[in-house]
Amino acid sequence: MKERLAAVVMALSLLFVFALAQPASAQNPAQARLRTPTPARPTATATPQPLFIDTASEGYPCGNGVCSFPSGNVSTFYTGVITSGGGQGPTPYTWSVVGGSLPAGLSLTPSYGVYSAYVVGTPSTLQTSTFTLQVEDGVGHTARQAFTLTINPIAPV
16 A cells, blocks of 8 residues: 555656646646747847948038039138048047148148048138048048049139
């Protein structure tokens, strides 16, 4: 009798352990219908955007790969801003003239703020100049854009 009782207790113990190991839906099918699976949330990873010279935000018209700064006048202080987008690494980004030259009397700031630079000065000569600007981000990526800038005669008073 003791052996039989031990066998029954062992069988019941195994059934109890087996029942605990089953998912809730196997134990109670009604619970399975109430549960809504939660989808795994994707992990956001930042993909750096390539560095570019942003002529659109300044409204500079472009055609045939060359964009135009707003025109200026001889003997009148000039300011033209240029900015970049994308890129990565520490700021500020560094700007330079890598082709052609700015109109006489104008210069380029190496940076202004974080992503921008200015062409500034007082033009001294009536001319149209073509030049290429380059911006370099904090990890050494570069972007280039060709520009023209026309300096008109002294503005009438």
